[in-house]
Amino acid sequence: MERVEVAAAPNGVANSRQRWKYLDKMLTRSGPFSDPDTNFGDPVIQILESRKILVIGAGGLGCEILKNLALSGFKDIHVIDMDTIDVSNLNRQFLFRQADVGRPKAEVAAEFVENRVKGVKITPYCGKIQDKDDDYYRQFHIVVCGLDSIEARRWINATLVGLVDDNADSLKPLIDGGTEGFKGQAKVILPTLTSCIECQLDMHAPRPAVPLCTLATIPRQPQHCIEWAHIMAWEEERKDDILDTDDPEHITWLYQKALKRAQEFNISGVTYSMTQGVVKNIIPAIASTNAIVAASCCNEAFKIVTSTNPFLGDGNNYMMYTGDDSVYTYTWEHLKLDDCPVCGNLAKELEVGRDATLEELVAGFADRPDSQLKKPSIRSEAKSLYIQFPPGLEEATRPNLSKKLSELVEDGEEIAVTDPAFQIAFKYKIKFTS
Incomplete structure (x- = not known):
């Protein structure tokens, strides 16, 4: 292997790279699998240091990702997270300390890494990814996700696909990591070119449902009380509000309702952290799995x-x-997938019984592995069939719920399905079965 020598740097600049001497063995000389057109040495080092990276999530995966990126030579890193630090985070989210409890995760993580890795600039944003517009995401070269929410993954995936145009720089690679206990995954998505999050949605199966009779009459576990608050109490008392599982006020409301119900049935164990985990379907994390998956990302x-x-x-x-x-x-x-609703060019075929009602179709979207929509609204090529928000439109289109689909759409007709949690419309082609 031919070694490419790096020219001597003046006034101690070479000493400033002493920390990166092992990294420079890869950056200053070509290898058997490297791109033959790459200019190794100072040119590739400058590219590495100038690239702007966005990290979404500063939790178990996010802490590891931020540390790894900084130690890999990236100098301009941004991080988004809307959560604050809880005591339960301290056993695996190693950038945080007891004194940090209550502070924003993104802010503390940025401060910690900047103090330990000199020369790195980490810009935190304490809020939701939906707070930012397309221009914000256009400034980054790569987006790395360390999220525990399928909904957030789907949102950023659809956003990055929507950014792609004729300009080559509009394509922003998305690196997604995820962990579930001792299992994990890492994947690279090139929007519009390779399989996207929505193409892979059936690999994230919805959690098993608890019978409503158990939730409504005889809850036996603290999780049953939380599901009752999530599914039944919210719908009864706050049905005009869209439940945001990332909103602390919403989670607190559910927690208080679940705690009161648990006390009525002498059930212990309901906590704010458990409420958040049940509602967001969070599976307990293991530090070693986070480290391995973050390293891969x-x-x-x-x-x-x-x-x-x-x-x-x-x-x-x-x-x-x-x-x-x-x-x-x-x-x-x-x-x-050619019929992916986000990156595909075709509408997905949807087989339904000719006698099925619109209400059955609406309810089914929550359980379908390829959609998992909680508040779907449906429009045919000719008219709106059922619109859940605002309340006035819901009331106007409610009579359609009891009608047969065959009375509302033609065989082979396309319908558009929207959900408040996503920016896109999911397209389906209706195919009636006997």
């Missing part, structure tokens, strides 16, 4: 920027990891 970001090795999006785009029975990893290609 940051490795992909480094390879994309430096071209030192092929990255996951070049062929195989999905890495799975499991550590519950030894250590096992596997990479494979998740294919892009």
Whole structure:
């Protein structure tokens, strides 16, 4: 292998890179898998340091990702997280200390990494990803997600797909990491070119439902009380409000309702943290899994920027990891779907019974693995069939719920389904079955 020498830097600049001497072994010389057109040495180092990276989430995965990116040579990093630090975070979110409890995660994480890795600039934003417009996301070269919410993943995925136009710089690679106990995954998404989050939605199956009779009459577990508050109490008392699982006021309301119900049935164990976990379907995290998956995500970001090795999006785009029975990893290609509602060009075919009602169709969207929509509104090519918000339109279109679908749409007709949680319309082509 030919070694590319780096010219001597004046006035101690070389000493400033002493911390990166092992990293420079990859950046200053080519390798058997590197892009032959890459200018190794100072040019690629300058590219690495100038790239602007966005990290979404500063929790278990996010802390690891921020630390890894800073130690990998990235200098301009931004981070978004809307949560504040809780005592329960301290066992695995290692950038936080007892004195930080109550402070915004993004702010504390940025301060900690900046203090430990000199020369790195981390810009925090304490809020929701939906607070930012398209121009905000256009400034970044790569987006790395360390989220525990499928809804947030779907939102940022749709946003990045929507940014793509004829300009090559409009394509922002999305690196997504996720963990569930001892299992995890990392994937690279090139919007409009490779399989996106929505293409892979059926891999995130909805959680098993608890019978409503159990929730309504004889709850046996603290989780049953929380689900009651989530599904029944909210619908009864605040049905005009869209439940935002990232809003502390909404979670607090559910927690207080669940706690009161638990006390009525002498059930202990309802906490704010549990309420948040049940409502958002959060699975307890393990620090070692977070470290492994975050390392994979940051490795992909480094390879994309430096071209030192092929990255996951070049062929195989999905890495799975499991550590519950030894250590096992596997990479494979998740294919892009032509009928994906976000990045595809075709409407997805939807088979329904000719005698099925519109109400049955609306209820079914919450359980379908390929949609998982909680508050769907439906419009045909000719008219609005059912609109959930605002309340005035819901009342006007409510009579359609009891009608048969065959009375409202034609066989082969396209319908558009929207949900308050997403910016896109999901397109389906109705196919009636006997």
